[in-house]
Amino acid sequence: MNKFAFRTTLYFALVTIAAVIALSGCGGNGNNNASESPSTPSTSSAPAAGGAxxxxxxxxxxxxxxxxxxxxxxxxxxxxxxxxxxxxxxxxxxxxxxxxxxxxxxxxxxxxxxxxxxxxxxxxxxxxxxxxxxxxxx
Ligand SMILES: [Cu+2]
CATH class of the missing domain: 2.60.40.420 (Cupredoxins -  blue copper proteins)
Structure with missing residues (x-):
């Protein structure tokens, strides 16, 4: 009983660690894209507002x-x-x-x-x- 419970806990711990690594990898890329996208419209709208x-x-x-x-x-x-x-x-x-x-x-x-x-x-x-x-x- 105790051995089985320990193995199960270990198994879920490994799965959780693998999932966190996978998510953080995707999240890192997603954050980079998200931070680039809003800056593009703001630079392109700047010249229109900067007319004489x-x-x-x-x-x-x-x-x-x-x-x-x-x-x-x-x-x-x-x-x-x-x-x-x-x-x-x-x-x-x-x-x-x-x-x-x-x-x-x-x-x-x-x-x-x-x-x-x-x-x-x-x-x-x-x-x-x-x-x-x-x-x-x-
Ligand atoms: Cu008139």
């Missing part, structure tokens, strides 16, 4: 904007301000959820490349429909 900051003031008159083409680089932080010299005009870029009234500013990250229309957002008079332009994110 561009401050652009668009001046509106009856019936045009002083700039019809705004060029920025993808990843830039853009601070847009609308200034009305005469008339009552707004400034909208629907694709970037920008809609400004006179004197207002909007700051956004140009994270989508492409050409996006902007336009006057206030029905300002006869020339309203000609008050358009494009934001070019390259």
């Amino acid at each position: 900051t561009k401050e652009i003031t668009v001046t509106a008159t009856n019936f045009q904007f002083d700039q019809t083409e705004l060029k920025v680089n993808k990843g830039d932080t853009v601070k847009l301000t609308l200034k009305n010299d005469n008339g009552n005009h707004g400034f909208k870029i629907p694709d970037y959820d920008v809609n400004l009234k006179n004197g207002e500013s909007a700051t956004f990250v140009a994270d989508k490349a492409g050409t996006f229309d902007f336009a006057c957002s206030i029905q300002c008079g006869t020339g309203h429909n000609e008050m358009t332009g494009q934001l070019i994110v390259q």
Whole structure:
């Protein structure tokens, strides 16, 4: 009885040691992979957040904007301000959820490349429909 119990205990002890060695080997590899994976996305997202900051003031008159083409680089932080010299005009870029009234500013990250229309957002008079332009994110 005692001998049998001792052998059984010894057997389980050996199995347990073998299992611990096997698990620690796998666990070591798993930990290395896990610590590399999170660092990869954080380095790749860093350049997007590190773009330049561009401050652009668009001046509106009856019936045009002083700039019809705004060029920025993808990843830039853009601070847009609308200034009305005469008339009552707004400034909208629907694709970037920008809609400004006179004197207002909007700051956004140009994270989508492409050409996006902007336009006057206030029905300002006869020339309203000609008050358009494009934001070019390259
Ligand atoms: Cu208008």
